[in-house]
Each structure stands twice: as structure tokens, then as C-alpha cells.
Amino acid sequence: MDNKSIAGILYETADLLEVDAADSFRIRSYRNAAEAIEGWPQQISDMIANEKSVLAIPGIGKGMLVNLKEMLTDGKLTLHADLLQKYRPSMLQLLKVQGLGPKTIALIWSAYQVCDLEGVEQLAREGKIRILPRMGEKHETKLLKAIEDYRRIAGRFLIETAQIQADKIIEHLRAYPGVEKATPAGSLRRGRETVGDLDILVTGPACCEDAEREKLIDHIIKLPGLMEIIARGENKISFRLRGGMQVDVRTLAPESFGAAMQYFTGSKAHNVSLRQRALKMGYTLNEYSLARLDNQEVVASKSEQDIYAALKLDYIPPEIRENAGEIDAAEKYALPRLLTQEDLQGDVHMHTVETDGRNTIEEMAAAARERGYKYMAITDHSKNLAFANGLDDERAIKHIAKIRAANEAIPNIHIFAGIEVDILEDGALDLSDEVLAQMDIVIASVHSHFNQSAGEMTSRLLKAISNPNVSLIGHPTGRILLRRDAYAYDMDAVLQAAARNKVAMELNAYPDRLDLCDRHLRQAKQAGVKIIINTDSHHTSHMEKIRYGVLQARRAWLTATDVLNTLPADQFAKAMKHNWPNA
Numbered sequence: 001m002d003n004k005s006i007a008g009i010l011y012e013t014a015d016l017l018e019v020d021a022a023d024s025f026r027i028r029s030y031r032n033a034a035e036a037i038e039g040w041p042q043q044i045s046d047m048i049a050n051e052k053s054v055l056a057i058p059g060i061g062k063g064m065l066v067n068l069k070e071m072l073t074d075g076k077l078t079l080h081a082d083l084l085q086k087y088r089p090s091m092l093q094l095l096k097v098q099g100l101g102p103k104t105i106a107l108i109w110s111a112y113q114v115c116d117l118e119g120v121e122q123l124a125r126e127g128k129i130r131i132l133p134r135m136g137e138k139h140e141t142k143l144l145k146a147i148e149d150y151r152r153i154a155g156r157f158l159i160e161t162a163q164i165q166a167d168k169i170i171e172h173l174r175a176y177p178g179v180e181k182a183t184p185a186g187s188l189r190r191g192r193e194t195v196g197d198l199d200i201l202v203t204g205p206a207c208c209e210d211a212e213r214e215k216l217i218d219h220i221i222k223l224p225g226l227m228e229i230i231a232r233g234e235n236k237i238s239f240r241l242r243g244g245m246q247v248d249v250r251t252l253a254p255e256s257f258g259a260a261m262q263y264f265t266g267s268k269a270h271n272v273s274l275r276q277r278a279l280k281m282g283y284t285l286n287e288y289s290l291a292r293l294d295n296q297e298v299v300a301s302k303s304e305q306d307i308y309a310a311l312k313l314d315y316i317p318p319e320i321r322e323n324a325g326e327i328d329a330a331e332k333y334a335l336p337r338l339l340t341q342e343d344l345q346g347d348v349h350m351h352t353v354e355t356d357g358r359n360t361i362e363e364m365a366a367a368a369r370e371r372g373y374k375y376m377a378i379t380d381h382s383k384n385l386a387f388a389n390g391l392d393d394e395r396a397i398k399h400i401a402k403i404r405a406a407n408e409a410i411p412n413i414h415i416f417a418g419i420e421v422d423i424l425e426d427g428a429l430d431l432s433d434e435v436l437a438q439m440d441i442v443i444a445s446v447h448s449h450f451n452q453s454a455g456e457m458t459s460r461l462l463k464a465i466s467n468p469n470v471s472l473i474g475h476p477t478g479r480i481l482l483r484r485d486a487y488a489y490d491m492d493a494v495l496q497a498a499a500r501n502k503v504a505m506e507l508n509a510y511p512d513r514l515d516l517c518d519r520h521l522r523q524a525k526q527a528g529v530k531i532i533i534n535t536d537s538h539h540t541s542h543m544e545k546i547r548y549g550v551l552q553a554r555r556a557w558l559t560a561t562d563v564l565n566t567l568p569a570d571q572f573a574k575a576m577k578h579n580w581p582n583a
Contacts, residue, residue, distance in 0.1 A: 003037050003044055004164065006071055009080050010034035015095050016083035018102035019109065032059035033067075039358055039539040045072055090116035098146045098483060099139075107132055121147050153482050155196060157245055159548055160511035162188045162195035165245060169200055169223060173249075176219045178206030181257065185264035191319045191551030193514045194481060197246040199264050207251040210234070220249055256288045258303035263287035269323035270316075277311055277327065285311075319554040336559050341550045343560040345568065347543060348377035348416060348441055349474065349506065349534030354399055355380040356388035358539045361406045361415070367540035369413040375569040377416035377441050378403050382430035384422035385447055391419070393435045400438055414569045416440035416576075420474055425449045427463025429470075436469035441576045443506065445474030446487070454488035461489060465497045471576040472504035472532050475515040483512070491520060495527035502578035504564055507533045509549025510542070521556035530564045530580055 014030035036059035037044060047053045054065055071077050084092075087109070094105050094117060109115055111132055112123060121144065123129050129140040166184040173182040179202055183189075186199035206216045217237050221229065230238040230246065238248045252260050263271060263286065278285040282293050289301035290310055300306035308315045313330040317338055320326045329335045350364050351357035357364070361378055368376035380399060381390040391399055400417045407415040418441035422430035429436065429444060436442050444464045452460065464470055476494075477486035498505060505524050508515045513536070516524065524531060533549040535542050553563065560566040561582070564575045571581060 001045060001072055001075060002164075003040060006044055006068065007034040007038035009071060009077050010037070010067075012092060012095075013077060013080045013083065015102050016080070016087060016091065019087060019091065019106045020083060021106060029059075029061070029064065033064045036060060039541060041539075041541045044068055048072055088115055093117055094120060097143075097150045099142055100146065104135075107134075117147060117150070149485070153194075155244070156194040156482060157196075157243075158481055158511050159188065159191070159193055159195060159514075159551070160545070161243070162198060162245070165241060165243075165247070166198055166200065168225070169198070169247060169249070172223050173200070173202055173220070176206060176216055178204050178212060179216070180204030180254070183261065185261060186266060189265050189318045190267065190321060191548075191555050193511075193517065193552065195245075197248065200247065200249045201252055201257065201260055201264060202249060203252045203254050203257045207235075208253055213251050216251060254302070256301050258305075258307060259285075259289045259301045260287045262304045262307055265318050265321065267322050270321040270326070273323050273327050274311065277313075281311065283311075317554065319551060320557060322555075336557055338554040339550060339558050339560055339563055339566075341547055343563070343566045344373075344533060344546065344550070346373045346375035346377070346565050346572065347371075347535050347537065347546060348375075348418065348532065348565060348572075349379050349420065349443060349508070350376060350537045351380050351388075351420075352378055354395075354402075355385070355390055356538060361403060362410065363540055364537070365406060365410050365413055365415050367543055369410070371543055373413060375414040375416060375572065377418040379418035379420045379441065379443050382419060382421040384424065384430040390422075391431075393432050396431055396435050397438070416573070418442060418471075420445055422447050423460060423464045425452070425460070427460040429464065429467055433467070433469060436467075439469070440573060441471045442469050443472055443474040444470045446478050450478055450484070450487045452487070454490065457487055457489040458493055461494050462497050465494070465501050465503045468578075470501075470503055471578075472506050473498070474506045474534075475508040475513050475536070476505050477515050477517075477520070479513065479515050479517075481512050481514065486515075491523060492527075495524055495529050498524075499528040502530075502575075502580050504530045504532045504575070507531050507549050507553060508536050509533055509546050509552070510536045511545055511548045514548060514552050516552075518552055518555040521553065521558060525556065525558065525562055530575070531558060531562055532564050534565075 010030050011034045014027050017027045017030065036057050040057060044054065048069060051065060054060055054068065067077055091105065094100050094115065108120060114120055114123060124140050124144050129135050129143060130137045166188060170182040173179050181204060182200060182202045184198065185201050187195050188198060206212045217232065220237055225242045226239050227242050228240040230240060236248060236250045238246060240246050275285045278290060283290050283299060284293050289298045290307050291298050300310045305315050313327065314333050314335050316326050316330050347368060352359060352361050352364060364378065365376060381388045383390040383392040396419060403415055403417040418439050419431065420443040421436065423444050423446045424430060479486040505516060507521060521531060533546065533553060535545050537543050564572060567575060
């Protein structure tokens with residue numbers, strides 16, 4: 001059981017304890033342990049034999065150590081299982097609905113003994129929620145909208161969740177003799193921000209003969225976390241994982257692997273256009289090969305590169321296979337050189353123990369240097385985020401001094417002094433201009449009052465962009481994937497103002513944000529707005545999530561020249577003071 005699975009059980013236990021009206025200290029202990037384990041760089045399973053090392057993790061006491069041992073030994077937590085039996089697993093589905101917190105669910109359970117989505121929806125439609133304490137007609141209407149939104153996104157998974165599952169399945173497959181390649185396809189390979197299901201393609205000697213394929217599929221069935229076999233055929237097995245994700249694993253002969261990769265990567269629209277092109281050229285294209293129409297002679301099949309070349313096209317990277325002009329560009333050999341992770345020279349949105357981060361300035365800098373970055377920035381929160389221990393003017397000034405001292409002391413990386421300052425309800429910033437002017441980089445972000453009208457939010461953002469100290473707008477739409485929609489505003493007006501004021505837009509790479517989305521990134525590029533890709537790291541381990549931001553940027557056809565943190569440190573510093581290159 002990995003850290004993410006352990007943390008998930010602990011989070012669920014805390015939520016169910018809250019529904020159960022348990023002691024608040026006990027509830028908090030489970031949440032604190034979950035947060036600590038989720039962000040811990042080492043796997044608890046590798047540490048558990050050394051009790052002292054586990055007890056050294058903040059939030060882990062002797063009682064929680066017993067729980068961890070039980071989970072790693074039995075694959076479950078008895079308290080968690082007992083609470084699920086008491087309230088039924090459907091209670092966990094309710095907890096995923098925005099606005100349905102544990103206290104509200106407990107209230108509904110106490111009044112009606114209802115703990116499933118359909119039952120709560122029926123109560124709301126019958127006007128039975130509004131009569132409960134602390135409820136009302138407005139709350140009831142919001143609840144119905146939240147249930148509708150939940151149903152719209154149900155069955156989708158964050159790209160990171162899908163990648164973690166794919167990595168585990170691929171590791172399991174590669175452990176089997178005779179497997180040479182095991183590769184994800186579908187929307188995960190295209191870098192979509194959320195994934196409905198997983199497609200894994202496998203090839204090698206183990207896939208070539210019926211008897212060997214049967215043995216391989218028997219091996220696949222032993223995958224930890226496999227809960228239900230949906231279908232089993234000659235070349236394919238479909239199953240469902242513990243978290244609900246469906247996985248299709250296809251076994252392929254090596255000679256058709258390239259054709260299958262092209263076909264199962266998609267997108268559907270891209271494949272339709274490609275097949276139409278093949279037909280016009282006298283070919284037929286399917287998951288087995290590109291072949292001549294007249295005599296079925298195979299032209300290409302082993303690699304995707306061979307298939308695109310035979311169709312007189314540049315190789316089209318998976319991230320842009322969306323039938324959005326990529327085939328025309330490939331025909332003219334005019335595809336751009338898309339951004340790569342190696343192009344990035346720094347990550348400039350990071351938090352430390354000074355506010356709600358888990359590492360010191362020095363630890364964050366060392367981790368950034370280890371990744372090969374030439375620079376980074378410390379950008380802790382401002383005071384409006386009280387729960388994050390945000391900085392006021394006085395603490396901000398002292399923090400700048402600490403960052404400058406660390407920059408002098410730590411070699412081979414430049415540490416910029418910055419802040420993530422809140423954009424208040426009226427568009428004013430949360431720290432004084434005198435303090436902000438001393439920062440190397442100022443990220444201005446919205447963290448409150450998300451329900452403003454589009455006009456109010458537009459005015460709020462425009463006012464922030466007009467502040468001469470602001471370098472970029474952080475997570476510009478405020479969305480939390482699968483949990484919170486973007487707030488409404490006039491994107492065109494905001495991007496035009498950003499271009500005029502030379503204020504960059506952030507692509508927040510944290511996988512539950514990926515904000516801006518690929519569509520808005522293209523819009524920003526067209527408006528002449530530069531992008532900065534950041535991880536919003538609160539722990540050194542979060543820095544690796546930059547890869548999801550790069551995938552998003554590639555989906556938007558961004559190149560290194562569109563992204564400011566591909567610049568050397570001195571040029572980047574100028575860009576943060578509104579001196580963009582080639583502007």
C-alpha cells in the first residue's frame with residue numbers, strides 16, 4: 001500500500017468520524033496524519049520496520065503508528081471498515097459533492113436516515129432539506145446544482161491519479177518474462193487534464209502465442225488493487241480498480257505495436273481525419289497497420305513515426321492530436337517545436353514553513369538545484385490567508401531578508417524573493433505597495449469571494465493587473481478540477497490588460513488545478529501574453545509535478561518563447577519587472 005492509498009483511508013476515516021460526531025481532536029489527528037503521509041517523500045511501507053523514523057514524521061504518534069501497521073499488514077483499517085459498515089459506502093460518495101460536508105450529511109442522516117446521492121436529491125426536490133437546522137431554500141437550490149455538477153464529472157480522474165495507476169500496472173506487466181513494452185495510450189498519453197479510463201498496450205514474445213498470452217493475462221489478474229474483471233478476451237482484458245477506474249490492457253504482436261499506439265492514443269477526431277487522408281492516398285489505416293487498399297500490402301505498422309512518414313506528415317506529438325490544425329501543419333512540415341521540461345530554468349511559486357509549506361527556504365532551494373534549475377522563488381502567502389499563517393507587511397520584510405541571506409549562502413542557484421499576495425474582494429492587494437516594491441516577483445491570486453458576478457470579478461482582476469508591482473496572476477481561473485468550477489469573468493478583457501501591462505499568466509502545474517487550461521493558454525498566446533509554469537509547491541516532493549504543466553502547455557502548442565521561465569535568471573528578473581523579451 002503506497003502513501004497516497006494510506007492517506008486516502010485516513011482522510012475518509014476523518015470524514016466519517018466527523019459524520020459520527022466523534023471528538024474533534026481525534027478527527028484532526030487523522031487529518032494531520034493523512035496530510036503528513038501524503039506529502040512525505042519516502043514510502044511508509046519502506047520505513048515501517050523502523051518505528052522511530054515513522055514516529056519522527058509530524059502528526060504521527062504511537063496510536064497512529066498502530067493504524068499504519070494494520071493497514072500495511074491487512075490492507076485495511078478496522079475503524080474505517082466499521083464506519084463504512086455503519087454509514088454504508090455511499091456516504092463517501094456524498095462527501096465528494098461540493099457543499100455536502102460531514103456536518104450537513106450527519107444532519108440529513110439524523111433526520112431521515114438517508115446516505116446516498118439519489119436519496120438526498122429526492123429530499124431536496126421535495127423541499128425537505130430546507131426545513132433542517134441551518135439550511136434553507138437557497139442552500140437546497142445550491143445542493144441540487146452541486147449534485148448535477150457531481151454527476152457531470154463522476155467517473156473522471158485527475159491525470160496524476162491516472163498516471164500513478166498506469167505506472168503501477170506497467171511495473172506489474174514488466175515484471176513478467178516476455179514483456180518488452182508496456183505503454184499507456186488514450187487520453188493519458190495525450191496529456192488530458194482528466195481521464196475517464198486507462199488504455200495500456202503491451203507487446204513482446206509473451207503476446208505472440210495463445211498459450212503465452214493466457215499466462216500473461218493470468219499474471220495481470222494478480223495485480224494488487226484489481227477489484228472486478230469486466231471482460232476477458234483473446235487479446236484484451238478489462239477490469240476495474242479499487243478506486244473505480246476502468247483499465248483496458250491489450251496484448252499486441254510487435255509488428256503492429258506502432259499502429260495500435262497511433263489508433264488507441266486518439267483522439268477520435270484526429271484518427272478520423274488521418275484515416276480519411278490515408279484513403280485519399282490509396283491506403284487503409286487501422287489498429288493493425290497502414291496498408292495498401294488494392295492488395296493489403298503493409299506499408300507501416302511497427303512505429304508511429306513510420307505511419308506518419310508514409311502519410312507524408314511530420315510526426316505529430318500525442319498532446320496535439322485533437323484535430324485542431326495539427327494535420328495541416330504536419331503536411332507543411334510546419335509543426336512548432338513544443339516546449340519540453342528541459343526548457344524550464346526555474347520554478348517561481350513555492351511556499352515554506354513561514355506560511356503553509358512544509359520545508360524551509362534552504363530545503364526548497366536545495367531541491368530546486370537538484371532538479372537542475374538555475375533559479376527559483378520563495379512566494380509565501382500574504383495575511384488574508386489567515387489559515388495559512390499569511391505574512392503581514394512586517395513579517396514580509398523580515399522574510400525578504402531571510403530569502404536574500406539564503407541566496408547569498410546557497411551556491412549554484414539564484415533565489416528570488418517573492419510573495420503570493422491575495423487579490424481582495426475590491427481588487428486591492430493584501431500588502432502595501434511599499435513592501436511589494438521590494439519583491440523580485442509578485443504573484444497576485446484570488447483566494448476568496450469566488451461567487452462574484454462576472455463583471456465584479458473582471459473589475460477585480462483588472463485592478464490587480466494595473467498595479468505596477470504585480471508580475472503575474474496566479475492560478476488565474478481558480479478552478480479545482482473535479483471539485484470547483486472556474487469563477488466567471490471576461491477572459492478577453494483580462495488578457496488584453498495583461499498584455500498591455502506586461503503581466504504574465506501562470507500555468508499552475510499542480511494536477512488538481514492545471515490552471516490555465518489548454519484553451520485559455522492558446523487564447524493568452526494569441527493575445528500576446530507570456531506564460532509562467534509553476535508547481536505551487538508546498539513540499540520539495542511537489543516540484544516533480546511540473547511535468548503536468550508542461551503537458552498542458554504542449555497541448556496548447558506553446559513553445560519555449562511563449563514561457564518566461566525558460567529565460568536565464570537575469571532576463572527573467574527583468575521580465576518580472578515588465579521588461580518582456582521580444583515585446
